[in-house]
Amino acid sequence: MWTRGGRGRTVAALGAVAVLALPACSAEGGAEAPVESLLDKTSVTIGVKADQPGVGIGGDGVYEGFDVDVANYIVEELELPNVEFVSITSNEREARLGGDPDLPPGTPVKDPVDMVVATYSVTPARSTLVTFAGPYYVAKQDILVRKDDPRVKGVADLAGLEICQGEGSNSADRVVTELGIDANVLDVPDSYTYSDCVQLLKEGEIDAVTTDDLILAGFLDEDPEAFQFVNSPFTEERYGVGLPHGDVAGCEAVNRAIDKMFQSGEAERSLVRWFGETDLDLVMSVPQFEGCG
Incomplete structure (x- = not known):
């Protein structure tokens, strides 16, 4: 088959x-x-x-x-x-x-x-x-940042930072709405996916991507020199x-x-x-x- x-x-x-x-x-x-x-x-x-x-x-x-x-x-x-x-x-x-x-x-x-x-x-x-x-x-929701960025140690550190989510996802909204953290969620087109968000992170256009740890781990494994995993989970998916x-x-x-x-x-x-x-x-x-x- x-x-x-x-x-x-x-x-x-x-x-x-x-x-x-x-x-x-x-x-x-x-x-x-x-x-x-x-x-x-x-x-x-x-x-x-x-x-x-x-x-x-x-x-x-x-x-x-x-x-x-x-x-x-x-x-x-x-x-x-x-x-x-x-x-x-x-x-x-x-x-x-x-x-x-x-x-x-x-x-x-x-x-x-x-x-x-x-x-x-x-x-x-x-x-x-x-x-x-x-x-x-x-899975657990976690955070991916650039390799050389020491600012984010946990979800609370996203306050004031620019984050992104794939259209149709609710991971970044959960940070702002459910946890009350004053992060700035980038307004993205309907076609945006997490690979688009990760590319923006790599280019320095946003500060972090937060979603399920399996998703983030895959992007990290693909380009370990560009990113680091915060490894501070805060929800269950x-x-x-x-x-x-x-x-x-x-x-x-x-x-x-x-x-x-x-x-x-x-x-x-x-x-x-x-x-x-x-x-x-x-x-x-x-x-x-x-x-x-």
Whole structure:
């Protein structure tokens, strides 16, 4: 079903016949139309990041990283058919799963995906728009600065400094809104990603980038002479597998695959492959699942 090469590189190919399950449905102020389950699909499109070293990077259907390894394991365990990997940004995830709150129910989804494995933190607001399996990892929010900058030792030191976040992310907003730290969040275009923010950091246009430690560790590993990791975590980020809202059967099947990935040791091998040479305190045990209801 899959061919591999290098550090976890995967190439989509034709898959086996899908396991069948009854369509799931959910209610929010009344019954919703039944949702076609991931398990009933005759082809599956999976959204992953394309610009985050160690997590999800690549293009043209070929991607690699920890998130891609997780997605690949789920595909093989569930025998999902005709799988295609596509790039997705933080700003697109809900909409491409059919959970855009600004569109009327039944509106055709532009460039739809069936599953998202893309450093997708589970939040109460997002959980009203999509169904989350997992989480498959609990990351910590941390900070990346330039190698020669001694000013930032912890999140409080971001006060008065210029920071940046990828569009659709909430990491920098969390610093300002939830923690009350008076940092200046750069106003960026809708197309901005964390790789754009890291490039601005390298060029001296901003002072710091703060987001999940797995994401930052990948950028640091790619250019250790340019950056340093503050290594002072201050929140938990529970990475979930995003599915269309109401796909309970698909969610439960994905959870079983995630549990098996950890129990078999494959999750640990993947984490060590991508982040074993960093200073991160990697979590090797399966996280407690959120529940699919």
